[in-house]
Amino acid sequence: MRTFRIGGLHPHDNKEFSAHKAITDVALPTQAVVPLAQHIGAPTKPVVAKGDKVLVGQVIAEAGGFMSANVHAPVSGTVAKVDSIVDSYGLPMPAIIIDVEGDEWLPEIDRTDNIISTIKAEPKEIIGKIQAAGIVGLGGACFPTHVKLSPPPGNKAECLIINAVECEPFLTCDHQLMLEHGEEIIIGIDIICKALGIDKAYIGIEGNKPDAIAKFEELVKKAVNHVEVVPLKLRYPQGGEKQLIDAVIRRQVPSGALPIATGAVVQNVATVYAVYQAVQKNRPLVDRVMTVTGPSVSNPGNYRVRFGTSLNDVIAAAGGVPEDTGKIICGGPMMGRAMANTNMPAHKRTSGILLLPESMSTRREPENCMRCGKCVDVCPMGLEPYLLSKMGDMRMWDEMEQHNVMDCIECGCCLYTCPSNRPLLDYIRMGKATVGGILRARAAAAKAAAEAAKAEEKK
């Protein structure tokens, strides 16, 4: 079995708690809180006002640019207000609050389970439909999908790689989705291939999901295009875009370049399912499957959650917060973030809720770095985490930039492996934020200078 070539490690995957649990619906909330910013890129502009009646699937906030995604009403009812709410990190965030009345959908949405396999839409139409449906990468980064399917000039897509790796420990939602909606996913792959004008696709699945591998090896025979299942060796962070490209087609993304430079377009398996629903059934992105799990959660499983449902309700559906909980994490244990506030609505980014007991979640006291180099060995981007973290501590931003801190994917391998419990990633993340700010300021200054020079020339 293949895997990526630089770094990585294998944390215990802990998937047994929620694996093979059938996807169940969480009850609709009485009030849905829909955040306006659910993606990377320009924020959306609300197009509804207080008192407006909305149906499920109706656009309530329009994309603020090409690099943005529409937000649809996940419930039907009356808009109560457009207000600022406190997000899971204690920071303000704009949201539309809807009082739920019944569950009425827009009439053009096909809600039946019929599988429609003929793809009538033309490539342009497909991308238009995906854009209108507000689909973003559901693996966690929330990058608008239509942007990824429109390669920048000079780049040509050669193959599609489906990210069905789910290398993050504890999470099982993608696995279960593959088991339950395999046929739809295969059609979704064909749709994306048609949109990109290519006929080659790979599905990367980690070896800890043998049933999904077997199922898809059967299913790919039905696909229009040449689809190949690539079983992968267990290794974190294989689900990272750059790592997956390396593992599947043995090409490395150059530093600072987009993954399309290798000719590969990577899409998460849940995104592919959403694409199928948007193109074949006119169903915009209004819900997602998320895993609620933890060693002492009474009813861990995979839940289909309508956006806007409070995470408190989702946790309650899984049996509530266990007594020994020390941290509630949004996402998985490696890349997820601990939440300061669980009264936060589910949205496109929430791939899971992990309730970790105190014994598993408290950090140990950091000790001195002993230069063992383990962090360098495991870094999948070939960086030197011990050095970068020290530079972050000393606020040496220029040096951090020279040592390619912006290449860090924040996978957390360095922090996980450090025998001295050093908070390596904390400092690197700070450096990334600061260096990113410096780079943006520099780009803006260069742009302004170029414009000024142009204006001068015209004179």
Added chain:
Amino acid sequence: MNTIVISLITLGVLGCLLAVILYLVAQKFKVYEDPRIDLVEAVLPGANCGGCGFPGCRGMAEACVKASSLDSLLCPVGGAATMGQIGEILGMAAAAGDPMVAVVRCNGTCGNRPKTTTYDGARSCQIIHNLYGGETGCMYGCLGCGDCVSVCKFDAIHMNPETGLPEVDEEKCVACGACAKTCPKKVIEIRKKGLKDKRVFVSCINKDKGGVAKKACAAACIGCGKCQKACKFEAITVANNVAYIDYEKCKACGMCVAECPTGAIHATEPVMAVVEKINAKKAAEAAAAKAAAETTQA
């Protein structure tokens, strides 16, 4: 013997020759530098703190010599005295800068502002700021990890373990502004030291609505505007649910301090003495009014 003499002569001649070449080269490629730069640099404190906005004292000296007037230049460490000396060297009038000091505009002591979450990552305010709103319900206030302490080159700011807030040592603070620049929450402000150390400032920057702010911190500014009404000098403005005192207009009369319902306005000791008098007077008036009301009732 002969060898020693020959080598001595050779080396001697070579030395003289090279010295002449070096001298000629030095004359040819001489870079003229204003001698006043050295004089000005000698006057500057030499802490290289960067508080003036230039890279170190040498940079400041160069800027002073180049500048046509000293109005916009100030060494916060040396203050008016140093600027006066520089003015003498350069034959220019130095602007009389007011002495400034750093103030921490947060009341969120452990008692006033209970913790809602626990943070166990690397101890740095910048890191917490990038991650989330902070350990308490107030997302505007001090994060308490002491980034300001670590950047202070004058040992003038320290964390008070009892309150969890930084405290400025006014004797040592030179108002270079390094702490204010570092603080990710922009809690620290450089304000005028004031006549005889008389200073009044709103020690809170919470922009939440009154109720929310009060819930997060007992001593938060709730933006009620009582201080604005009490101020006779129009020094106080209330914007975004938080009051701000303009130190240029403030006369440190203490009226606003006596009026503040949450105790968000802080004053230095000389002002507090006046405030106590105002409060005593108010109490006496209230007691008199109460007594008068009782007599009329009787």
